[in-house]
Amino acid sequence: MLIFDEDGQERLKQATIVIAGAGGLGSPVAVYCAAAGIGRIVLIDKDTVDLSNLNRQILHSTPDIGRRKVISAEEKLQALNPDIEVVAIHETIDAGNIGDLVGDADGIVDAMDNYPIRFLLNQTALSKGIPLFHGAIRGFHGQATTIVPGETPCLSCIFPHAPPKEVFPVVGVTPGIIGMIQAGEVIKYLTGTGTLLAGRLLLWDGLNSRTEEITVAANPHCEVCGSPQKE
Template identity: 65%
Template sequence: MLTEREQERYARQILLFGEAGQERLKKAKVFIAGAGGLGCPIALYLAVAGVGEIRLVDRDTVDRTNLNRQVLHWERDLGTPKAESAEAKLREANPDVHIEALEETIDEANVRDLVGDADLIVDAMDNFPTRYLLNREALRSGVPLIHGAIRGFDGQATTLVPGRTACLECLFPEAPPGEVFPVVGTTPGIIGLIQANEAIKYITGAGDLLLDRLLIWDGLSTTLETYAVERRPDCPACGEGMRP
């Protein structure tokens, strides 16, 4: 049940999806993989929206090269673990939500424990090997995965629901080469907020999700398009004979 303070804090949201929707946000548990360019705006906006529990995982420390886009990390945080830096800002932004920030490397041995009993997995990573791990865990657990990725002025996002939509490996059967890629800070801001918006819609039941649709953002031309995607019968993760 919402407290009087929560009713006041979330009054504008309650106008959209009612107290029942806000209570669903309060009861929700969201796992965010990464506290970098995407993870920072995702975590910030889910926290201020009133998501009850946020588990944030990142293994890195704050570097000066992060500061053009990773908005929860400031000059004073240089050398601090990103998980610790992000947790401090999120607690200050909304003391009513529970933040658990872990300095961990996501791998095959711990991904199941890290995701735990989350209602939703949000991919805010910068590499496909880890994204594939999150995808497999989403398929195993039946928990939806909200994917986002960026490079330069460009970005993409989609929402993947096990058993209902194509999975990440259907869309991207092979990982692109790893690289230190260019990025302007607005790009992860835009894609991260699209991911946060998808999370809020999923939890509250509002609107239409990006199901079997890949959203593409082109910041140089300021265009936003969506493309239909389909499950691949031969997908090694979710294809026939491979479904958990």
């Protein structure tokens, strides 16, 4: 049974998706978006490949150490699917450039590792009226949700304050799982297939191989989205 038809595949071909981050989460998201045939993938990352990345950042390998992540990733994705366009942007995302970097994309994938930039992505998605596909990881644990402006709570509704910044080891399989969930959300959104993680926060507990789901609601006092669902 087909999940989506030729029209759905054409929607993928005509779409532009921005992936913020070419590391642990960005790698599997980009691989499966490219394999699915999303026509234009914009990768944004300022970092270079480090040996410590290789346990989880599957777009990069030992010969890539010291290279720009976006260039390493671009090569792998174009080899995987030469019929798509991959735009590699070696730049730090900030409030001054985020609007131009996203441009007229159809969606933004949050594959970052810090909440200040995530909140910028959230604000940009809201201002442009496009979805934000959020993912985050910590050790064996991860989370994902899809934010659709005007329909769901925004990231600031769900997380009014950024969690304390931590440095922690990440088990490679965790970003693989969460990244694939994010890629699945992107594909479903673009093709109009299935049910999105809209208004739901999926939690992955890799230590016990369990998923939980939390229903999230718009905050009527949210300063970012103005809560389209407020009374």
